[in-house]
Amino acid sequence: MKIRFVYTVIELIIGFMALFIITKIIGRRQLSQIAPFDFISAIVLGELLGNAIYDKEVGIFYILSTLLIWAVLMLIVEMLTQKYSKLRGFLEGNPSIVIRNGLIDRKELKKNKIDINELLNLLRQKDVFSIREVEYGILEANGKLSILKKSKYTQPNVEDLNLQKKPVYLPVTLINDGEVLWDNLKNSGFEENWLQKQLQLQGFNNVKEVFYAEWKQDEGIHVVPLNINNANK
Structure with missing residues (x-):
């Protein structure tokens, strides 16, 4: 048991050092800036290391070789994304x-x-x-x-x-995705007839033509059309 514990500690230290070196080579990003591909890569890398450490049949050589192969693959992908903009968009998103x-x-x-x-x-x-x-x-x-x-x-x-x-007023959503939020309309002190008139003044004949609408006391109603091509109605 003691031998196995010491062996696990050694594996953890080696794995930690290997990950640290790989991170230095590949480069670091803030968590808020991480791309989907980088996120998946981090999960896979952690899974590989975790399985390698806690599997009794896996040795240190397996840990190091696995991390090395993964680091090489990451470096290849990094070079390709820097060279080919289309591939960068596919892997990292636009x-x-x-x-x-x-x-x-x-x-x-x-x-x-x-x-x-x-x-x-x-x-x-x-x-x-x-x-x-x-x-x-x-x-x-x-x-x-x-x-x-x-x-x-x-x-x-x-x-x-x-x-x-x-005074500062908080906007109130009246229409969300083509549906009237009746509670918000009522709490704002308005009725359906008022909303219909406001929409008609904006050039809309039906609530279904509206994607989003909000009311702000100092600026009135603001309407976003369902069809962006009808924005200049």
Whole structure:
């Protein structure tokens, strides 16, 4: 038992050193910047090392040779992605414009398998609580959202210009993916007739034509069309 314990400790130390060296050779990324392929590679590498250490029939040579082969494969992939841009996009993913000219691109949302609620969550993580503030939204390969705000929402702010501060209001979602959120509408003090009139003023005859709509007390209603081609109605 003691011999096996000592042997396991030796394997752990060697495995730790080997992983450290491989990490230094391949290069490091922040966890928030890790690409899907790198994430899978890290899981596989950890699994290989774990199985090698705790399998009694596996020796140190197997551990080192397995890690070496995997490191070589990773280096080959890294060189190929640096040389061929198309392969880089396939393995690491490409940025996707999910908000373009202030409009949500539903096709890009579906392509990236995220819904409107997830998009709103990503915006809130960027301290943006209303879609109307965003001119462009780019979903990066690592799943993070980069945004470019509309000019009226960028610096300088009211304090920079010594202007009087105004109350801040939280936007309320009224229509989500073509469905009216009746509780939100009622809690905002409005009824169906009011919503229909507001949509007609925006050029929409039916709720089903609307992908997303929100109400903000100081700026009114903001409507995102279901079909991006009808944005200039």
